[in-house]
Amino acid sequence: MAEPKTPRFIQTWLADDAAERDAARAALLAQPASVAPKFFYDRLGSHLFEAITELPEYYPTRTEAAIFARHGADMAAAIGANIALIDLGAGNCAKAARLFALLEPRRYLAVDISVEFLRDALRTLQREQPHIAMAGLGQDFSAALDIPHELVGDARPVFFYPGSSIGNFEGTDALALLRRIRARASGGGLLIGVDLVKPKAILEAAYDDSLGVTAAFNRNALSHLNRLIGSDFAPRQWRHVAFYDDAKARIEMHLEARESLAVEWPGGGRRFAAGERIHTENSCKYTVEGFGAMLREAGFEAPRCWTDHQGWFAVFWAATR
Numbered sequence: 001m002a003e004p005k006t007p008r009f010i011q012t013w014l015a016d017d018a019a020e021r022d023a024a025r026a027a028l029l030a031q032p033a034s035v036a037p038k039f040f041y042d043r044l045g046s047h048l049f050e051a052i053t054e055l056p057e058y059y060p061t062r063t064e065a066a067i068f069a070r071h072g073a074d075m076a077a078a079i080g081a082n083i084a085l086i087d088l089g090a091g092n093c094a095k096a097a098r099l100f101a102l103l104e105p106r107r108y109l110a111v112d113i114s115v116e117f118l119r120d121a122l123r124t125l126q127r128e129q130p131h132i133a134m135a136g137l138g139q140d141f142s143a144a145l146d147i148p149h150e151l152v153g154d155a156r157p158v159f160f161y162p163g164s165s166i167g168n169f170e171g172t173d174a175l176a177l178l179r180r181i182r183a184r185a186s187g188g189g190l191l192i193g194v195d196l197v198k199p200k201a202i203l204e205a206a207y208d209d210s211l212g213v214t215a216a217f218n219r220n221a222l223s224h225l226n227r228l229i230g231s232d233f234a235p236r237q238w239r240h241v242a243f244y245d246d247a248k249a250r251i252e253m254h255l256e257a258r259e260s261l262a263v264e265w266p267g268g269g270r271r272f273a274a275g276e277r278i279h280t281e282n283s284c285k286y287t288v289e290g291f292g293a294m295l296r297e298a299g300f301e302a303p304r305c306w307t308d309h310q311g312w313f314a315v316f317w318a319a320t321r
């Protein structure tokens with residue numbers, strides 16, 4: 001019997017590299033303090049996010065899956081053959097794996113910041129799908145999108161960015177990321193999932209679920225930071241806060257100090273007053289028109305769009321010449 005294939009793995013991002021630690025400390029000392037959402041995703045954080053996608057209140061994952069189930073054949077026809085599927089923020093790789101039968105990619109490149117989690121998921125997937133050449137990239141693509149050419153080969157690069165992860169970026173940053181993707185997608189394109197503006201109550205429940213899984217996910221960023229910079233955050237002292245800002249069309253997540261407290265780390269620290277917040281995430285919501293315009297501004301031509309029957313979520317295919 002042949003040896004089971006192990007996907008090639010290239011790691012360019014280290015959460016505990018000195019520059020990352022400096023930036024994390026600087027953000028904690030800023031007014032207001034913040035923790036970048038990438039720090040949600042240590043191994044436990046990736047598992048907690050996986051649990052979030054199963055919550056009854058968290059509609060994005062299942063709504064997007066329903067759009068793929070209903071319109072996948074249509075999308076595959078638009079996308080075409082001979083592709084390398086490049087999965088940005090692949091996580092457990094489940095979303096891409098469900099498209100394999102439709103898109104029949106020759107190569108699959110999974111990119112994620114949560115390195116160990118990705119490596120485990122990809123090993124399992126490669127065993128199940130030995131005929132697709134797979135590789136993993138442990139990379140912070142929000143800083144630089146660096147896809148080694150030999151991993152794409154002569155296949156057409158199709159970027160896959162599902163789940164509305166683009167929502168973590170504000171206007172100009174989102175546009176810059178789309179432009180970077182477009183520059184690397186010649187002859188292929190971008191298949192992207194985007195969460196849409198909808199009534200506030202539905203949005204807020206999705207980010208403040210009744211089991212408290214999202215609250216745990218939010219607080220886990222503090223445990224991750226404790227390991228990275230040696231801080232002494234006590235997650236229990238922080239309350240999960242999530243609300244929808246209509247004017248900015250975004251969910252904001254924060255951690256709010258339940259009492260006046262001090263946090264220390266080697267070489268520094270700061271006090272937080274009771275009620276003071278650390279901003280941990282923005283999750284921007286779009287309209288179909290607004291996101292289509294943004295894709296065109298990023299240089300994609302004639303994007304196509306599919307939505308669910310409630311108009312809660314959209315998937316766009318934007319080809320690149």
Ligand code: AVJ
Pocket residue numbers: 052060163164165166167168206207214281282283
């Ligand atoms: C992974 C960024 C798409 O914004 O919905 C889920 C992260 N945060 N619940 C989102 C998240 C709180 C998620 N994204």
